[in-house]
Amino acid sequence: MLPPTKLNLSGERLTAIYHLTGDQAEARTKADDICIEQTIEFPAALVPDDDIRGHIFGRIEDLQPLSQERYEATISYAVETSGFELTQLFNLLFGNISIKPGVRLMRFELPDSLYKAFNGPRFGQSGLRSLLNIPTRPILCTALKPMGHPMSAMADFAYQFALGGIDIIKDDHGLANQQFAPFKERVERCVEAVARANQETGYRSIYMPNITGPADQILDNARLAKELGAGGFLIAPALMGPDTVRSMADNDDLGLPLMGHPSFQGSYVISPDAGVSHAALYGQMARLVGVDANIFPNYGGRFSFSREECQGIAAAMEMPMGHIKSIFPSPGGGMNVDRIADMREVYGRDVLYLIGGALYQDSDNLAKTARQFRALAEQV
Amino acid sequence: MLPPTKLNLSGERLTAIYHLTGDQAEARTKADDICIEQTIEFPAALVPDDDIRGHIFGRIEDLQPLSQERYEATISYAVETSGFELTQLFNLLFGNISIKPGVRLMRFELPDSLYKAFNGPRFGQSGLRSLLNIPTRPILCTALKPMGHPMSAMADFAYQFALGGIDIIKDDHGLANQQFAPFKERVERCVEAVARANQETGYRSIYMPNITGPADQILDNARLAKELGAGGFLIAPALMGPDTVRSMADNDDLGLPLMGHPSFQGSYVISPDAGVSHAALYGQMARLVGVDANIFPNYGGRFSFSREECQGIAAAMEMPMGHIKSIFPSPGGGMNVDRIADMREVYGRDVLYLIGGALYQDSDNLAKTARQFRALAEQV
Numbered sequence: 205m206l207p208p209t210k211l212n213l214s215g216e217r218l219t220a221i222y223h224l225t226g227d228q229a230e231a232r233t234k235a236d237d238i239c240i241e242q243t244i245e246f247p248a249a250l251v252p253d254d255d256i257r258g259h260i261f262g263r264i265e266d267l268q269p270l271s272q273e274r275y276e277a278t279i280s281y282a283v284e285t286s287g288f289e290l291t292q293l294f295n296l297l298f299g300n301i302s303i304k305p306g307v308r309l310m311r312f313e314l315p316d317s318l319y320k321a322f323n324g325p326r327f328g329q330s331g332l333r334s335l336l337n338i339p340t341r342p343i344l345c346t347a348l349k350p351m352g353h354p355m356s357a358m359a360d361f362a363y364q365f366a367l368g369g370i371d372i373i374k375d376d377h378g379l380a381n382q383q384f385a386p387f388k389e390r391v392e393r394c395v396e397a398v399a400r401a402n403q404e405t406g407y408r409s410i411y412m413p414n415i416t417g418p419a420d421q422i423l424d425n426a427r428l429a430k431e432l433g434a435g436g437f438l439i440a441p442a443l444m445g446p447d448t449v450r451s452m453a454d455n456d457d458l459g460l461p462l463m464g465h466p467s468f469q470g471s472y473v474i475s476p477d478a479g480v481s482h483a484a485l486y487g488q489m490a491r492l493v494g495v496d497a498n499i500f501p502n503y504g505g506r507f508s509f510s511r512e513e514c515q516g517i518a519a520a521m522e523m524p525m526g527h528i529k530s531i532f533p534s535p536g537g538g539m540n541v542d543r544i545a546d547m548r549e550v551y552g553r554d555v556l557y558l559i560g561g562a563l564y565q566d567s568d569n570l571a572k573t574a575r576q577f578r579a580l581a582e583q584v
Numbered sequence: 585m586l587p588p589t590k591l592n593l594s595g596e597r598l599t600a601i602y603h604l605t606g607d608q609a610e611a612r613t614k615a616d617d618i619c620i621e622q623t624i625e626f627p628a629a630l631v632p633d634d635d636i637r638g639h640i641f642g643r644i645e646d647l648q649p650l651s652q653e654r655y656e657a658t659i660s661y662a663v664e665t666s667g668f669e670l671t672q673l674f675n676l677l678f679g680n681i682s683i684k685p686g687v688r689l690m691r692f693e694l695p696d697s698l699y700k701a702f703n704g705p706r707f708g709q710s711g712l713r714s715l716l717n718i719p720t721r722p723i724l725c726t727a728l729k730p731m732g733h734p735m736s737a738m739a740d741f742a743y744q745f746a747l748g749g750i751d752i753i754k755d756d757h758g759l760a761n762q763q764f765a766p767f768k769e770r771v772e773r774c775v776e777a778v779a780r781a782n783q784e785t786g787y788r789s790i791y792m793p794n795i796t797g798p799a800d801q802i803l804d805n806a807r808l809a810k811e812l813g814a815g816g817f818l819i820a821p822a823l824m825g826p827d828t829v830r831s832m833a834d835n836d837d838l839g840l841p842l843m844g845h846p847s848f849q850g851s852y853v854i855s856p857d858a859g860v861s862h863a864a865l866y867g868q869m870a871r872l873v874g875v876d877a878n879i880f881p882n883y884g885g886r887f888s889f890s891r892e893e894c895q896g897i898a899a900a901m902e903m904p905m906g907h908i909k910s911i912f913p914s915p916g917g918g919m920n921v922d923r924i925a926d927m928r929e930v931y932g933r934d935v936l937y938l939i940g941g942a943l944y945q946d947s948d949n950l951a952k953t954a955r956q957f958r959a960l961a962e963q964v
Contacts (some may be wrong), residue, residue, distance in 0.1 A: 206947055209732055211764055241886070244730030245756055246941045256732035285731065287760035291796045291823045295758065295847050299823070303850030303887050303917075350624030351665065352589055352636040376625055377679065380672035383664055384591055416671045419799075419827040443671045443679070445825015447799040455800075467675050470683030475855040506621070507683050537683075561626045567586055 208254035216315045217280035219265065220297050224275045225306035225477050228267075231275035234307060235264050238279055241300045260285060276310070283314075288321035290447045290492060298480060310481045311488060311520070319526025323454050327461045327496040328529025329522075329554055335461065336371050337408050342553055342581045343497075345372040345463075345534060346574070347560040348394065352384050359393035361570060365563070366401030366409040368574020372556070373398060374438045375414035377465045387413070387425065388432070395433035410435025412463055415444075415452070422448060426458050436461040439495070442469035446493045453494025463534065463556075464495035482513040487520025490531065497532035497556045502547065505538030511550060518551055532556040544580045557581060588634035596695045597660035599645065600677050604655045605686035605857050608647075611655030614687060615644045618659055621680045640665060656690070663694075668701035670827045670872060678860060690861045691868060691900070699906025703834050707841045707876040708909025709902075709934055715841065716751050717788050722933055722961045723877075725752040725843075725914060726954070727940040728774065732764050739773035741950060745943070746781030746789040748954020752936070753778060754818045755794035757845045767793070767805065768812070775813035790815025792843055795824075795832070802828060806838050816841040819875070822849035826873045833874025843914065843936075844875035862893040867900025870911065877912035877936045882927065885918030891930060898931055912936040924960045937961060 222238065224231040239262030240248055251257045259282045266278040286293040298309045325331070333339060346365050348358050365373050373394070381387040391413045398411045413429050415422060415437045422444060426437055441449045441464055453462055472480040480489070482500070490498040498521070501507030503514050518533040533551055536558030544557065563573050602618065604611040619642030620628055631637045639662045646658040666673040678689045705711075713719060726745050728738050745753050753774070761767040771793050778791045793809045795802060795817045802824060806817055821829045821844055833842055844866075852860045860869070862880070870878040878901070881887030883894045898913040913931055916938030924937065943953050 206730075206733065207737070209734060211732055237886075243758065244732065245727075245758060246730035247944065250944055250947060251730065256730060260730070260732040284763055285758070287762040287796075289760055289797055291798075291820075292758075292760035292762075295760075295796075295820070295823055299757065299820075299847035301850075302822075302848050303846060303854070303881055305854060305888055347625075350586075350626035350631065350636060350640070352591055352624065352640040353586065354589060357587075378623065378625060378665070378672075378675065380667035380669055380675075382667040382672075416667075416675070417669055418671075418831060419825060420803075420831040423800075440671075440675070440679075442682075443675055443826070445799060445828050446823070448825050448828065451798060451800040466683060467679035468682050470681075471852045471855075471859040474683070474685060474858045475851075478854045479851040501683055506617075508685055564627065564630055567630060 205250055205252055208252045209256050211255040211259060213255065213259050213282050213284050216283040216317055218283055218286065218315060218318055219278055219280045219313045221310045221312065222277045222279065223270065223308045223310055224277055225273060227273065228269065228275065231267060231277065235267055235277040235279065238262055238277070238301055238307065239264060242296055243281065243285060245300065283318050286318055288318060290322065290450050294446060306477055308478055308481060309484055311484050314526065316526050319528055322492050322528065323494065324491050324528035325494050325496045325531050326453050326459065329532055331529070332461050332496050332532060336410070338371060340553055343372065343532065343556040344370045344578055344581055345374060345556050345558045346370050346563050347374050347376045348379070349376045349560060351376065351378045355385065355390050355393050358390065359397040362394040362411060363397035363401050364570035365574050366398045366407065367405060368571040369405065369407055369578035370574050371409055372412055372436070373409060374412040374463060377414050377438060377440060377467050379414050380416045388428065391429050391432045391434055399433065412436040412438045414438045419445070419448060423452070423455065426452055430458060430460060434460065436463060438463050438465055440465040440467040440469070441493050443467055449493045449495065461496040462494060464490050464493065464498040466500050481516070482509065483516040483520035486517045488525065491521065491525055491528050495531060497534045499534040499536050499558060501537035502535030502539055504543065507537045515550055534558050536560065541577050541580055585630055585632055588632045589636050591635040591639060593635065593639050593662050593664050596663040596697055598663050598666065598692065598694045598698055599658055599660045600692045601690045602657045602659065603650065603688045603690055604657055605653060607653065608649065608655065611647060611657065615647055615657040615659065618642055618657070618681055618687065619644060622676055623661065623665060625680065663698050666698055668698060670702065670830050674826060686857055688858055688861060689864055691864050694906065696906050699908055702872050702908065703874065704871050704908035705874050705876045705911050706833050706839065709912055711909070712841050712876050712912060716790070718751060720933055723752065723912065723936040724750045724958055724961055725754060725936050725938045726750050726943050727754050727756045728759070729756045729940060731756065731758045735765065735770050735773050738770065739777040742774040742791060743777035743781050744950035745954050746778045746787065747785060748951040749785065749787055749958035750954050751789055752792055752816070753789060754792040754843060757794050757818060757820060757847050759794050760796045768808065771809050771812045771814055779813065792816040792818045794818045799825070799828060803832070803835065806832055810838060810840055814840065816843060818843050818845055820845040820847040821873050823847055829873045829875065841876040842874060844870050844873070844878040846880055861896070862889065863896040863900035866897045868905065871901065871905055871908050875911060877914045879914040879916050879938060881917035882915030882919055884923065887917045895930055914938045916940065921957050921960055
């Protein structure tokens with residue numbers, strides 16, 4: 205038995221809601237296990253009746269059946285265990301238990317003292333609307349493709365899309381710094397092309413390059429892109445690390461909007477009985493990470509998310525989270541203009557429509573296709 | 585249709601092996617889909633018979649049944665598509681398809697030209713053995729716990745463990761920089777305690793603090809720990825970002841061994857039909873990331889990995905991967921000394937035994953318990 209410990213804690217707790225598989229007894233065992241695994245990871249019997257047992261241990265606040273084989277556990281943790289850091293917060297919410305079957309993190313609620321530790325998105329929905337001068341309508345986005353296509357031709361795609369009124373023209377997330385897609389040349393050419401189109405149209409389209417590469421060069425890459433005239437950054441939190449993205453959002457020298465990409469992140473949501481819910485991952489966690497818009501696969505496209513899961517994501521992007529701004533849902537993944545009417549029902553106006561490959565079907569008339577896309581979006 | 589593109593590619597390809605669910609037709613569809621989704625992410629019909637179609641498209645090299653409802657696909661990609669960068673390589677191997685059900689990355693093989701882009705672990709098995717002066721026996725490791733315990737008392741645990749001959753005394757991965765576990769004080773105290781014990785014993789035990797915190801401070805934290813006398817670093821790739829860990833391994837100013845922690849990473853392996861295999865994640869990818877030893881939950885502990893999965897991990901830590909060094913499997917997660925005989929059968933001598941909580945059962949006699957642990961390990 206350890207000697208008793210006295211800690212000077214605030215008493216404030218953060219709360220995580222998990223779904224647990226199994227009957228009531230199994231769910232209770234899993235909930236008890238989470239309380240230990242996510243905190244002391246130590247034999248509970250060796251801890252006396254002290255502040256560690258009373259406050260550091262996770263605490264089951266509620267355990268409710270959802271069905272005979274699925275329970276919802278509400279577990280709280282002392283706010284101090286988060287260290288007021290993003291990495292430790294994610295570790296606390298879903299670190300070791302990510303390795304255990306039958307535990308899914310559904311959502312979380314933080315006290316204001318912890319939300320205040322994070323700046324969240326620099327722009328958020330309203331900031332991005334101001335920046336792009338789009339007060340109310342859905343925002344349009346497309347992607348520059350395909351990998352291997354020459355940069356001069358890719359820049360012409362960017363020009364055509366901007367001419368047709370696409371607001372955000374982003375790199376495909378597979379464009380890194382390959383010999384056939386050199387980063388600096390790509391940014392230079394695409395920035396120039398979009399600026400040229402903006403001069404003709406009077407629009408404020410922006411180009412968002414994909415920011416990837418060695419972790420110790422990532423800020424330099426982003427700075428270079430900004431100097432060259434990029435209007436924002438595409439970045440994949442699971443590839444670059446969630447806190448690397450947070451550090452970009454917080455960096456005053458950068459000061460441009462971020463769009464999150466879901467690459468390498470699908471494993472968190474793919475099993476309904478484990479991982480992290482769509483809403484928590486693409487919505488809540490993304491807001492703490494600090495992206496202003498977050499891409500996820502829309503229902504009915506090339507991926508398998510349901511309409512309800514997508515609605516859950518969009519709701520989590522706007523739900524109250526202290527001072528953390530709302531962000532734009534950016535449903536993509538095999539979308540086309542025929543889906544807009546249905547997407548309007550699900551997402552309303554506060555959405556960033558991402559249509560990629562489908563805009564290229566008439567590849568000699570990208571500007572015309574883009575104009576049709578824009579006209580549809582303006583009908584809202 | 586796009587105009588034809590001519591690319592100056594080497595013809596070298598890297599290979600990824602995926603397991604796909606479904607019958608033959610479904611598996612073929614999934615394999616075809618991977619070839620596009622992971623590369624051009626663009627309507628294939630718009631690409632002419634050019635170098636993009638011929639080389640940038642993923643290529644199905646083989647498709648073999650494993651059962652009526654599971655197929656193994658071998659898919660190759662042009663080495664240039666990786667950009668010779670870790671983040672883009674992971675994106676290429678398992679980026680968007682992480683979001684698709686029924687696709688599991690089992691293993692990969694890279695050409696030497698791509699292995700050469702990575703340094704891999706700085707020490708590896710032989711380097712860590714030299715550093716610790718342990719030519720042949722298994723290496724012993726324990727963790728400082730529980731969260732909330734005062735740093736002075738935690739340092740005394742470290743002293744006792746070192747006195748008893750534990751080679752690596754690491755932080756529990758939940759110790760960040762909380763008010764009750766301040767990073768600098770913790771490192772100072774634990775380094776001093778282990779050094780004092782080493783003076784008494786003549787051993788070379790080392791203390792490995794958990795390196796976490798803001799991405800833009802992580803190298804500074806590691807440098808501080810090294811200056812204070814830390815002997816290595818514990819780090820969780822899924823929390824900090826795989827390439828952040830790679831940048832630490834490559835950093836000559838740090839030059840200390842890294843131990844990987846599986847926190848927040850379990851979602852990749854938890855579903856047998858999706859994600860990444862245990863061997864690829866904890867073995868192959870960890871070696872590219874550059875950890876010298878990697879922690880994973882042993883079979884028969886608090887987690888659910890099978891003996892075969894653990895054997896697969898250990899094999900992947902030693903399989904040929906160009907010049908990339910072998911690393912130590914560090915099975916943990918509810919281990920105790922009674923498990924050593926069985927673990928010896930599975931892992932042989934080239935293993936890092938991680939026993940945490942179980943060593944504290946007789947908390948007034950940690951050194952004695954540690955000596956028993958060491959005696960058992962020396963019997964190999």
